[in-house]
Amino acid sequence: MSAPSTTRTGPASAGRPQGPSGATAGRVAPDASSPGPVEVARRGLVAGRRRRRRRRAVVTVALAAVALTLSALALMLGDFRLSVGQVVGALVGSDDDLAARFVVVDLRAPRLVLGVLVGLAFGLAGALFQSVLRNPLASPDVIGISQGASAGAVAALLLGGATGAAVSASALVGGALVGLLLYAVAWRQGMTGHRFVLAGIGVAYVCSSVVGYLLTRSEVNEAQAALLWMTGSLAQATWGLVVTLGVALAVLVPLVVLVARGLDLLLLGDEQAAGLGIRPEVVRALVIALGVALACVATAAAGPVAFVAFTAAPVARRLLGDGSLALLQAALVGVVLVVGADVVAQHLLPADLAVPVGVVTGAVGGPYLIWLMASGRTRTA
Amino acid sequence: MALVVLLLLVAVVALASLAWGARDVAPGQVWRALVDPVAGDNDHLVVRDLRVPRTLIGLAAGAALGAAGALMQGVTRNPIADPGLLGINAGASLAVVAAIAGLGVASTAAYLPFAFGGAAVAALVVYGAASLGWEGVTPVKLALVGAAFTATATSVITVVLLTDRRTLDEYRFWQVGSLANRPLDVLTTVLPFVLVGLALALAAGRVLNALALGDDVARGLGQDVTRGRLLVVTAVVLLCGSAVSLVGPIAFVGLVVPHVARAVVGPDYRWIVVLSTVLGPVVLLLADVVGRLVARPGEVEAGLVVAVIGAPVLVALVRRSQAVAA
Numbered sequence: 001m002s003a004p005s006t007t008r009t010g011p012a013s014a015g016r017p018q019g020p021s022g023a024t025a026g027r028v029a030p031d032a033s034s035p036g037p038v039e040v041a042r043r044g045l046v047a048g049r050r051r052r053r054r055r056r057a058v059v060t061v062a063l064a065a066v067a068l069t070l071s072a073l074a075l076m077l078g079d080f081r082l083s084v085g086q087v088v089g090a091l092v093g094s095d096d097d098l099a100a101r102f103v104v105v106d107l108r109a110p111r112l113v114l115g116v117l118v119g120l121a122f123g124l125a126g127a128l129f130q131s132v133l134r135n136p137l138a139s140p141d142v143i144g145i146s147q148g149a150s151a152g153a154v155a156a157l158l159l160g161g162a163t164g165a166a167v168s169a170s171a172l173v174g175g176a177l178v179g180l181l182l183y184a185v186a187w188r189q190g191m192t193g194h195r196f197v198l199a200g201i202g203v204a205y206v207c208s209s210v211v212g213y214l215l216t217r218s219e220v221n222e223a224q225a226a227l228l229w230m231t232g233s234l235a236q237a238t239w240g241l242v243v244t245l246g247v248a249l250a251v252l253v254p255l256v257v258l259v260a261r262g263l264d265l266l267l268l269g270d271e272q273a274a275g276l277g278i279r280p281e282v283v284r285a286l287v288i289a290l291g292v293a294l295a296c297v298a299t300a301a302a303g304p305v306a307f308v309a310f311t312a313a314p315v316a317r318r319l320l321g322d323g324s325l326a327l328l329q330a331a332l333v334g335v336v337l338v339v340g341a342d343v344v345a346q347h348l349l350p351a352d353l354a355v356p357v358g359v360v361t362g363a364v365g366g367p368y369l370i371w372l373m374a375s376g377r378t379r380t381a
Numbered sequence: 382m383a384l385v386v387l388l389l390l391v392a393v394v395a396l397a398s399l400a401w402g403a404r405d406v407a408p409g410q411v412w413r414a415l416v417d418p419v420a421g422d423n424d425h426l427v428v429r430d431l432r433v434p435r436t437l438i439g440l441a442a443g444a445a446l447g448a449a450g451a452l453m454q455g456v457t458r459n460p461i462a463d464p465g466l467l468g469i470n471a472g473a474s475l476a477v478v479a480a481i482a483g484l485g486v487a488s489t490a491a492y493l494p495f496a497f498g499g500a501a502v503a504a505l506v507v508y509g510a511a512s513l514g515w516e517g518v519t520p521v522k523l524a525l526v527g528a529a530f531t532a533t534a535t536s537v538i539t540v541v542l543l544t545d546r547r548t549l550d551e552y553r554f555w556q557v558g559s560l561a562n563r564p565l566d567v568l569t570t571v572l573p574f575v576l577v578g579l580a581l582a583l584a585a586g587r588v589l590n591a592l593a594l595g596d597d598v599a600r601g602l603g604q605d606v607t608r609g610r611l612l613v614v615t616a617v618v619l620l621c622g623s624a625v626s627l628v629g630p631i632a633f634v635g636l637v638v639p640h641v642a643r644a645v646v647g648p649d650y651r652w653i654v655v656l657s658t659v660l661g662p663v664v665l666l667l668a669d670v671v672g673r674l675v676a677r678p679g680e681v682e683a684g685l686v687v688a689v690i691g692a693p694v695l696v697a698l699v700r701r702s703q704a705v706a707a
Binding site: 223310 | 460461462510511513514521522524526528529530531536537540542543544546550553554557633636640681682684688689692693695696700
């Protein structure tokens with residue numbers, strides 16, 4: 001089929017470093033005999049690199065600023081409206097305003113922090129999958145992790161009548177089982193992206209079928225509760241849940257930072273990466289494992305919040321516009337999307353609807369991605 | 382050769398679909414029911430009124446899904462593209478939910494115009510949005526915009542379902558996808574669209590072969606890339622729109638069938654499309670028959686069974702072949 005072209009066009013968006021920099025550097029430097037063109041190319045490269053670095057910094061800072069603003073809003077807004085001063089006072093504990101303290105620390109902060117952690121985990125997971133599998137469609141909600149977790153959670157809800165932590169545990173088991181199954185199936189003398197993706201899609205459909213079966217064989221109000229879980233919600237946030245997820249991420253995120261360099265080299269292609277002393281299939285296996293773990297813990301905590309993992313990396317890459325890996329930026333986009341969506345869901349939409357955050361991430365993230373694609377001045381990469 | 386075998390397979394599954402179910406009918410009785418029905422004979426009644434419509438609908442929807450899947454994977458150059466990728470299934474689902482919640486429509490036959498209309502509008506929106514911007518329609522943009530549209534539509538659907546229990550109760554049964562309880566005139570309404578779509582699909586093989594080499598090479602070979610893509614997308618909309626109106630949003634047939642076809646005939650899209658068209662009905666009808674047999678006297682919807690049957694096939698193919706989309 002589209003044999004070569006999948007790897008050629010897929011990565012263009014899946015984040016292979018491309019554009020003028022890498023390509024021309026390799027081509028011009030070795031075989032140019034006169035100093036003129038080399039020097040010109042070198043200057044062009046340096047200028048281009050500086051420009052890209054500046055854009056990177058601006059985008060990163062801007063995303064962080066938006067995330068901070070939204071977080072502040074999340075703590076201030078609500079039935080009991082607070083000023084910035086009151087929020088800060090409540091957080092540092094200097095204020096004697098006990099009511100504000102209770103509202104901020106016990107009610108709003110857990111929900112906010114859960115949103116931040118979930119957004120970060122989904123953003124990272126999506127970026128890892130899409131780049132290592134070289135397919136812009138390969139996010140955890142496409143390759144079965146979310147579906148596995150959903151099947152686990154829905155089975156616990158509908159068959160076992162479970163609630164709270166038991167549902168989360170069941171979701172974690174479901175997602176992890178899918179991850180292990182995919183390894184078992186796709187691992188043959190190393191891991192290649194398309195084997196994993198295709199097997200993942202197959203498993204995703206099976207899990208969806210299980211969910212569909214359970215939904216059509218249950219009471220309609222129970223089915224509605226299951227649907228709510230599958231949409232993704234932050235309403236169940238407690239400090240206990242936040243701490244559990246936080247510990248998991250405290251282990252996983254540093255590991256992501258460790259493999260990120262290997263992943264960067266991997267995007268040059270397997271041969272080049274091997275030449276630079278990397279074992280491609282090992283790096284790939286590690287990155288996928290981390291992506292699975294991130295998606296699993298986030299889904300267990302909040303449900304498969306729609307579209308965050310899928311959209312974070314493409315949006316981050318579009319903002320940077322240089323086709324680089326953009327892990328940090330993707331994580332930030334994830335945070336902005338989840339926290340922003342929850343602010344919208346809680347405060348802009350009618351309160352009696354009690355819209356879960358997963359509805360808004362899809363409803364906001366979808367059109368935004370379409371707009372990004374349609375309004376582009378730079379490459380879609 | 383493979384085609385002959387497959388056509389035989391279609392005949393076998395179709396016969397099984399006529400004969401087996403909650404009430405088994407002997408092959409001889411099936412034949413008599415078709416050519417010389419006796420009024421009042423229960424076997425004949427079951428075959429003619431229930432099994433024949435069901436089988437014909439399975440044939441049409443299966444062929445449409447198989448062909449649409451091959452086209453979709455070709456035009457997006459993505460081996461994990463399924464026929465619903467352009468937002469078609471999401472658009473159809475959204476329209477069906479709107480029909481149930483807003484207009485109180487409550488029968489599979491009555492959903493048909495909504496499903497088809499929603500599918501067509503969704504595809505128009507997605508293709509239109511993907512063609513704006515810097516480099517026009519590219520496979521990646523098409524895929525991403527389609528997924529984005531699906532997410533948006535799903536959000537709206539979710540809000541409705543979470544607030545309106547009656548709609549959820551109707552929708553959840555449509556949404557899993559099934560061949561049961563569809564009157565035959567549903568098929569006659571949709572059949573022209575299926576046939577035009579299939580004709581376009583069979584004509585599109587050469588276009589897809591050119592597109593598979595990349596836009597630039599395709600252009601160099603004298604292929605009008607934009608027109609070629611538009612032809613393919615039109616065919617997908619007709620086929621997938623018909624399928625989703627007939628049997629609900631079953632996408633997996635269209636995902637797995639082209640992979641099987643590719644494993645049999647190699648990378649030539651002219652053959653992949655043909656084989657997928659024939660293989661689609663085999664898979665869909667097989668799933669339907671299995672679904673009738675595993676839970677007698679009840680049944681499991683074909684849309685649920687198809688994944689359980691198809692996924693192991695897909696996984697086996699993926700493991701065996703080094704070349705899938707490599």
